[in-house]
Amino acid sequence: MPQPYQLLAGLLLAILIAGGAYLAGALNRSGSIAALLLGTVVFGLGGLPWAVLLIAFFISSSLLSRLFSRRKAKMEEKFSKGHRRDAAQVLANGGIAGLCVLLGQVFPGAPWPWLAFAGALAAANADTWATELGVLSKSPPRSIRTGRVVEPGDSGGVSGMGLLAATGGSMLIALLAVLPWPGMPSEPGLVTRGLVILLITLAGVGGSLVDSLLGATVQVIYTCPTCGKETERHPVHLCGAPTTPLRGWTWLGNDWVNAGCSLFAVMVALLML
Numbered sequence: 506m507p508q509p510y511q512l513l514a515g516l517l518l519a520i521l522i523a524g525g526a527y528l529a530g531a532l533n534r535s536g537s538i539a540a541l542l543l544g545t546v547v548f549g550l551g552g553l554p555w556a557v558l559l560i561a562f563f564i565s566s567s568l569l570s571r572l573f574s575r576r577k578a579k580m581e582e583k584f585s586k587g588h589r590r591d592a593a594q595v596l597a598n599g600g601i602a603g604l605c606v607l608l609g610q611v612f613p614g615a616p617w618p619w620l621a622f623a624g625a626l627a628a629a630n631a632d633t634w635a636t637e638l639g640v641l642s643k644s645p646p647r648s649i650r651t652g653r654v655v656e657p658g659d660s661g662g663v664s665g666m667g668l669l670a671a672t673g674g675s676m677l678i679a680l681l682a683v684l685p686w687p688g689m690p691s692e693p694g695l696v697t698r699g700l701v702i703l704l705i706t707l708a709g710v711g712g713s714l715v716d717s718l719l720g721a722t723v724q725v726i727y728t729c730p731t732c733g734k735e736t737e738r739h740p741v742h743l744c745g746a747p748t749t750p751l752r753g754w755t756w757l758g759n760d761w762v763n764a765g766c767s768l769f770a771v772m773v774a775l776l777m778l
Contacts, residue, residue, distance in 0.1 A: 507550055515549025515556075522560065531567040532590050539592035543603045551606045551622075558623060558681055559602065562630045565677065566598075569637035597760040598629040601767045617778055623682035623705050624774025625767040627675040628712025632766050634674030635713050639667025649714065650721040659735060660759075661721020668710070675709025676702070704777045712770030719762045725753035 507515075519541050527537035540563075548556045590598075602625040609618035639646065639662075645654045646662030655662040682705055683698040727739050727748035737759050739748050 507552065511552060512545075512549040515547070516545045518548045518556070519544030522563065526563070526567060529567075530589055531570070532595070535592035536590040536595050539595040540599075543595060543599050546603045547599075547606050550610055554619075554684075555606055555609075555622060557684075558626050558678055559599065561677060561681055562599075562626045562633075565674070566630060566633040566637070569634060572637065593760045594763070597763040598633070598767070599626070601625045601764065601771060602629070605771070617775055619682075620701075620705070620774045620777065621771045623678060624708040624712075624770040627678040627682075627705050627709025627774075628716075628767045628770030629763070630678050631671035631675035631709040631713040632716050632763065635663075635667040635671035638670035639664050642666035648721050649717045656735075660724055660726055660737065661717050663714070663717050671710050671713040672706065675713070676706045678709065679703075679705035701777065705774055708770040708773035711773050712766040715769045716762055716766035719757070719765060720759075723754050724757050724759065724762050725755050726751045 522544055523532065523537045523540040526532040526540060527534070532540055544559070547559045602622050605618045605622035605625060609615070609622070612618060640657045642657070642664040644664055644666070646657060646659070646664040646667065647653060648655050648659075648661050649663045650661060679702040683701050724737075725739075727736050727742075728734070728751040729736055729742040729744060729746050729748050731744055731746035732742060734742070735751060736742055736748060742748050
């Protein structure tokens with residue numbers, strides 16, 4: 506069980522990061538509250554190894570969301586929300602990882618909560634990097650379902666640059682997951698570490714591809730009758746016109762798809778046990 510000082514330190518670190526992200530415009534009010542709760546669980550209960558992975562995901566994804574913001578501004582109409590994450594987005598990307606930390610307290614010493622945690626964040630990071638960098642590809646994306654060219658930012662669109670970015674984002678988490686953390690129950694060998702890096706990376710990339718597949722098939726997509734554009738935004742498009750359902754399940758929005766992305770990666774990561 507974590508000591509009181511660790512819980513207090515986790516709370517203070519969560520306040521610092523969530524507050525800083527709010528002031529920097531990366532989170533709105535509800536998002537900062539959700540990040541505070543999630544961070545307290547991860548930092549306070551998990552300690553340093555778990556905290557580093559979450560911080561790496563949050564900082565890298567927040568920085569990429571602002572990188573080349575002018576070039577990406579014209580694609581804002583495609584996405585359901587802006588660059589300031591709300592509570593639903595925070596929990597969709599990190600809620601399953603937070604649950605893994607709690608399971609680690611219930612099953613102390615078991616390796617699978619840690620692997621599941623790393624897999625969940627690898628998928629979230631892969632999907633975020635693919636989204637933020639893939640839209641900058643000079644080659645047009647293609648639908649993962651049909652292979653036809655789609656507009657940049659369309660749900661279900663994939664590109665070589667996006668896949669490369671997903672691999673980089675997933676590998677970052679995988680590399681951090683195998684560092685020799687103090688207090689870990691065992692020290693894996695070099696070969697074991699290499700296999701873990703490979704499998705967590707593949708789990709994360711696989712999760713991002715599942716995200717694209719869901720986006721191309723069952724995620725709800727709307728259309729703007731004024732602009733004639735496909736969009737995730739509802740009930741109002743950026744132009745101010747009401748959007749109407751075009752395809753997909755009306756309850757399956759982007760936040761649920763992101764959660765499904767992490768859940769798939771968790772299942773893949775657990776296959777290495």
